[in-house]
Amino acid sequence: MTRKQRIMLIRIVVAAVLTAILALLPDITALPLGSVAKGLLYYLAVYLIIGWDILRKAFKGILNRRVFDENFLMMVATAGAFGLALYEKSGDYLEAIAVMLFYQVGEFFQSYAVGKSRRSISSLMDIRPDYANIETSSGNLQKVDPDEVETGSVIVVLPGEKVPIDGIVAEGVSSLNTSALTGESLPREVAPGDEVVSGSINMTGVLKIRTTKEFGESTVSKILELVEDSASHKSRSEDFITRFARIYTPAVCFAALALALLPPLVRLMIPGMEPMWNVWIYRALTFLVISCPCALVISIPLSFFAGIGAASRVGVLVKGANILETLSKVRTVVLDKTGTLTLGVFEVTAMHDINDLDTTDEEQKRRIVELAALAECASTHPISKSLLRAYEQEVDHSRVSDIKELSGLGITARIDGLEVAVGNEKLMQSLGLDFCHCQSAGTIVHVACDGRYAGHIVLGDLIKPNAAKSIAALHDAGVDQTVMLTGDAESVALEVAAALGVDKVYAELLPAGKVEKVEELMAAQGKNEKLAFVGDGINDAPVLSRADLGIAMGGVGSDAAIEAADVVLMDDDPLKIARAIGISRKTLRIVHQNIVMALGIKAACLVLGAFGIANMWLAIFADVGVMILAVLNAIRAMRVKKG
Amino acid sequence: MKKSYNIDVDCANCANLVETEVKKIAGVKDANVVFMTQKMKIEFEEGADPDAVMKDVLKAAKKVEPDFEIL
Numbered sequence: 089m090t091r092k093q094r095i096m097l098i099r100i101v102v103a104a105v106l107t108a109i110l111a112l113l114p115d116i117t118a119l120p121l122g123s124v125a126k127g128l129l130y131y132l133a134v135y136l137i138i139g140w141d142i143l144r145k146a147f148k149g150i151l152n153r154r155v156f157d158e159n160f161l162m163m164v165a166t167a168g169a170f171g172l173a174l175y176e177k178s179g180d181y182l183e184a185i186a187v188m189l190f191y192q193v194g195e196f197f198q199s200y201a202v203g204k205s206r207r208s209i210s211s212l213m214d215i216r217p218d219y220a221n222i223e224t225s226s227g228n229l230q231k232v233d234p235d236e237v238e239t240g241s242v243i244v245v246l247p248g249e250k251v252p253i254d255g256i257v258a259e260g261v262s263s264l265n266t267s268a269l270t271g272e273s274l275p276r277e278v279a280p281g282d283e284v285v286s287g288s289i290n291m292t293g294v295l296k297i298r299t300t301k302e303f304g305e306s307t308v309s310k311i312l313e314l315v316e317d318s319a320s321h322k323s324r325s326e327d328f329i330t331r332f333a334r335i336y337t338p339a340v341c342f343a344a345l346a347l348a349l350l351p352p353l354v355r356l357m358i359p360g361m362e363p364m365w366n367v368w369i370y371r372a373l374t375f376l377v378i379s380c381p382c383a384l385v386i387s388i389p390l391s392f393f394a395g396i397g398a399a400s401r402v403g404v405l406v407k408g409a410n411i412l413e414t415l416s417k418v419r420t421v422v423l424d425k426t427g428t429l430t431l432g433v434f435e436v437t438a439m440h441d442i443n444d445l446d447t448t449d450e451e452q453k454r455r456i457v458e459l460a461a462l463a464e465c466a467s468t469h470p471i472s473k474s475l476l477r478a479y480e481q482e483v484d485h486s487r488v489s490d491i492k493e494l495s496g497l498g499i500t501a502r503i504d505g506l507e508v509a510v511g512n513e514k515l516m517q518s519l520g521l522d523f524c525h526c527q528s529a530g531t532i533v534h535v536a537c538d539g540r541y542a543g544h545i546v547l548g549d550l551i552k553p554n555a556a557k558s559i560a561a562l563h564d565a566g567v568d569q570t571v572m573l574t575g576d577a578e579s580v581a582l583e584v585a586a587a588l589g590v591d592k593v594y595a596e597l598l599p600a601g602k603v604e605k606v607e608e609l610m611a612a613q614g615k616n617e618k619l620a621f622v623g624d625g626i627n628d629a630p631v632l633s634r635a636d637l638g639i640a641m642g643g644v645g646s647d648a649a650i651e652a653a654d655v656v657l658m659d660d661d662p663l664k665i666a667r668a669i670g671i672s673r674k675t676l677r678i679v680h681q682n683i684v685m686a687l688g689i690k691a692a693c694l695v696l697g698a699f700g701i702a703n704m705w706l707a708i709f710a711d712v713g714v715m716i717l718a719v720l721n722a723i724r725a726m727r728v729k730k731g
Numbered sequence: 732m733k734k735s736y737n738i739d740v741d742c743a744n745c746a747n748l749v750e751t752e753v754k755k756i757a758g759v760k761d762a763n764v765v766f767m768t769q770k771m772k773i774e775f776e777e778g779a780d781p782d783a784v785m786k787d788v789l790k791a792a793k794k795v796e797p798d799f800e801i802l
Contacts, residue, residue, distance in 0.1 A: 148797060199742075386743060389743045390743075
């Protein structure tokens with residue numbers, strides 16, 4: 089509780105006790121000055137204890153020519169109630185005090201609940217490191233401001249501490265918990281030479297890290313900046329409420345004025361009828377109390393903030409409330425293939441003999457991979473690396489000699505004294521070898537040994553383990569259409585699409601072609617439907633920014649993706665897309681529930697108040713009650729299912 | 732030049748009001764007041780003295796929202 093809140097609580101308790109005493113007092117006129125208008129002075133004193141700040145704000149508002157706000161509503165309503173009690177000589181001032189008291193209780197609860205949820209959401213996103221350890225010349229650790237650490241210096245991260253700055257492990261092994269960044273709960277093992285991103289928590293061993301960036305440029309700073317900025321992009325619902333409040337409050341005030349004046353005036357004109365001024369003024373005041381718009385004004389931004397917080401807890405950064413709103417309207421999801429649905433790493437998917445048939449002979453398989461791996465052992469090409477991985481053994485370099493890399497063709501080498509050629513069809517052709525044309529989807533590596541064709545290896549880009557599940561989850565989340573775009577060959581694309589259950593595929597696209605396709609799909613959709621493009625952010629920045637909503641994957645460490653996208657998935661798991669959509673839908677549902685509930689209850693009470701059925705007590709309960717319900721409902725947006 | 736300040740503001744609507752007022756002040760190019768994070772970001776005009784501008788900012792903010800504080 090803040091100091092302000094504590095003071096408010098004390099005022100509420102004091103005023104409540106005094107009100108109870110006044111209400112239970114058998115004869116107030118027995119007190120000194122108690123005979124003045126049936127104890128008016130005592131009631132006024134309690135009223136001021138609980139409501140002086142509201143009155144002050146209302147007067148300030150009038151001075152600043154900003155008359156119509158909730159303080160003004162409360163001042164008019166309570167002052168009016170006092171006035172009526174004086175006019176009727178009833179001495180019933182309790183109502184005015186009660187209205188002010190309950191209003192303040194509501195405000196107090198609101199500020200407490202909002203403050204508490206604000207802090208818990210912020211702490212979800214709190215990954216800011218406070219210091220960095222630097223080893224001094226004497227070998228002691230010194231804590232310094234991460235801002236002061238220069239690029240290339242060595243920092244020490246003890247177990248349990250956050251990595252403050254991006255860098256490369258210079259010494260030590262440990263496992264890192266990156267869940268604050270990625271939502272991924274499995275720890276990541278690191279050893280010297282590995283990159284580490286700031287914001288992860290060092291769990292087991294002492295690490296010495298050579299920094300590669302300044303603090304301000306490090307992942308953790310970028311993310312914090314993004315999350316903090318996200319709260320400032322207002323959604324259309326929020327704008328709607330701001331505009332709504334601007335018109336609503338004056339409208340309500342004039343409606344109340346009309347309610348106080350018109351019916352009595354009409355009654356005056358009808359002979360034989362009393363104007364009943366006091367009754368209608370009382371109804372007008374009740375009307376004013378009911379109409380206070382606080383529930384809406386507070387609960388909508390709180391819901392969005394809670395939704396953004398919930399998303400960031402599962403490793404999805406949403407750049408603003410407006411984005412969360414767009415995300416909830418996504419009907420078409422366009423996905424890039426490589427790196428998004430597939431791992432972007434080549435693996436051996438098949439091995440065929442000279443007749444293009446699957447080899448079952450383990451001996452022959454091993455022989456082909458061995459030849460290919462040995463020939464490619466000096467190359468840094470991704471395909472060579474995949475072949476070396478498939479070989480699974482240490483390469484004995486003494487067996488290989490005369491390696492010749494033929495650009496665009498492949499490699500020839502002498503292995504165990506035999507001439508070996510490893511490469512594409514063109515290489516086989518240029519060597520005059522008889523080879524078979526493989527129909528499989530993927531990259532084909534042909535192998536020839538000692539002047540004879542030996543067979544070929546099919547390398548494919550592996551589909552991510554969660555990819556098919558993700559596409560199904562998208563459909564479950566209410567996405568009508570999933571589309572896959574790729575620059576790869578049609579045969580590869582169709583095979584992947586069939587395995588995943590994607591609705592549409594467009595293959596052999598250049599980057600510009602992807603933009604065109606996205607534009608085409610956007611033109612085809614309805615007015616309230618949105619299209620999201622998901623890419624790994626490496627070379628699809630133009631598409632990311634062109635789509636209604638750009639979702640970048642693997643945000644950690646990729647500044648370009650963070651810049652270009654509206655939503656950043658911190659890790660590579662495509663399942664997060666459906667989760668993010670789910671969270672956005674839930675948030676929007678809560679926002680709409682609150683709008684409907686608050687306006688509905690208010691409208692009902694307004695009508696009851698106008699006909700004199702609802703009195704001021706019911707009015708203030710409606711106001712405070714609706715607000716409490718709306719705030720509690722808004723906090724619901726923060727909760728996410730784990731896993 | 733951009734600066735970020737920690738603030739104390741009571742409600743979302745108050746933050747909006749303060750933002751509108753602060754944007755009008757000479758030397759302020761753009762301003763952003765966020766209730767949820769309790770932060771105010773101000774982009775100053777080229778050549779403006781932030782300290783002098785901030786005095787006006789606080790004054791203007793206090794006028795519309797007496798409880799507003801810059802921490």
